Amino acid sequence: MANYNVAPLQRLVEQFERLPGIGSKTAQRLAYFVLNMPKEQAAEFSKAITEAHEKIRRCEICCNFSDQEKCPVCRSEARDKSTICVVETPRDAIAIEGTGEYKGTYHVLHGVISPLNGIGPDQLCIKELLARLNDGKAQEVIMATNPTVEGEATAMYLSRLLKPLGLKITRLAYGIPVGGDLEYADDVTLARALEGRSEL
């Protein structure tokens, strides 16, 4: 079959196809939507992409994304600098921020130790974590990596690394998710929920 595609449109579709979770049909739908936008809106979209790349860097303290030297959380006077929550990605920090319950600071590793994917401790923001622990302000480090094999291994690695510093090192609680159903909880989660039971 001959190719009757329009090149600039095809390129836009291909750009959307690169995004995670966007298949070819959705990419087409999005490309046509962008094409039907007013010209100014499309220009804004295009600018937002380049600007995000130009202006966003890593916070020099916590390695989270920031448009200044320090990220808004590290800059804030209201945040408790004695508690550091270690997360895998900036989106995990946003998720914790979303609870509105956490008043400490974050440290973003930008990944997990994963030998299968060739990612060792050196590729993560671990030296930055050690550097900020040197000032002695921090008292507690909360390991909030994901409860996956790699996340667990990274938390274990870090806790061994930090133990000599005499800090309190904690881990997020495992258990049944709120609104979940015992019947459908997997064995490991259920075992951890039993293990971590608390007095009423």
Added chain:
Amino acid sequence: MANYNVAPLQRLVEQFERLPGIGSKTAQRLAYFVLNMPKEQAAEFSKAITEAHEKIRRCEICCNFSDQEKCPVCRSEARDKSTICVVETPRDAIAIEGTGEYKGTYHVLHGVISPLNGIGPDQLCIKELLARLNDGKAQEVIMATNPTVEGEATAMYLSRLLKPLGLKITRLAYGIPVGGDLEYADDVTLARALEGRSEL
């Protein structure tokens, strides 16, 4: 709660949130993905958006999107100019093109008559359709608008408009989708399938 968002990142998330079918979580995921792209890829993405807007216009014959005066289908010598398939959107034309069975040309209305949304025949590419029928090359017009109330109404309106020209006017067949299940087909579809039954 104070706002600890990073402005350029937030703007990118908002741009993705504008797209259809993209909620706030997905928009976040996409924005972070774009941020983690190599700089050249992000620049390409940004350029694809502006270029699509600058370079793409409507084909002067069939009103489909094109980067030249005539779209690839209208330019092609291999396509049968005597058959015109009238569709609502460029994506419908792509869907029909995807079958590989259709060798005629298209005409894209860019919408349907929808009085509730204030869209009358004048806002659609109907005058362009009438203009191209003037040269007498066309012999058949296939109505391939969607089987919705508005699509039907538009097909009816057009067929009445074109009847005096003495053309053959056809409509896509209604019936059970291939691989579908009689039990789950709706009444109207089933009634139309009966009505349109053919001899074996």
